[in-house]
Amino acid sequence: MFSKKTLVTLACCVSVWGCSSAVPTANEYLMMGPSVKSFSTTYNATTVIPKVEIPLYLVGTGMVLVSDSGEVTRARQHLWAEPLDSQLQRITLARLEQRLPSANWLTPFDSQSNIQPHLLISVERFDASPSGHTLMEGHWLLRNVQGKLLECGRFKHREPLNKEGYSAMAQSLTTSWLNEVVDPIAQAVSSTPSHGALQDADCQ
DSSP: OOOHHHHHHHHHGGGHHHHOSSOOOOEEEOOOOOOOOOOSOOOOOEEEOOOOBOOGGGOSSEEEEEOTTOOEEEEEEEEESSOHHHHHHHHHHHHHHHHSTTSEEEOTTSTTGGGSOEEEEEEEEEEEETTTEEEEEEEEEEEOTTOOEEEEEEEEEEEEOSSOSHHHHHHHHHHHIIIIIIHHHHHHHHTOOSSOOBOGGGGO
């Protein structure tokens, strides 16, 4: 996906200012999902969607490559158009509203958010490899207002890129997040019984 020449070019971008008076324009990418049909369910619960928890290496707007040996390369000219945690919250909320339109999806800013169940999503990986694939990994928890665990799950998805470049990387990560993370969450929570609770150990 990302040739050695491309990576060297990216690393040299920081020195461009010393060689030229023209500052290179950064490319910014915004996650956008297509319109999709709702699932066949009468699920109508109210749930709060906080910002998605991300690890420190993903904080900021630079898109990240991680090699199989753990070497991290953070792009300086290819950026997310908004912080990753809030961007993932936004597209997750929009997708859940489409898949489960009878439910009521809130953000923590809503006045009723402190008395509703929370869907907590934690990301451990959300990056691409220089060898040409994207990878996302993490877990999610649905807790009621008393903090009891109602449902949970883990996700791990690796997707080969069909072409080179950061635009392809952004599209692959967006599509995989919606199809392989948010849709399975929607299916799981819509079948969660309104009574009973799990133990945290059940999600490990």
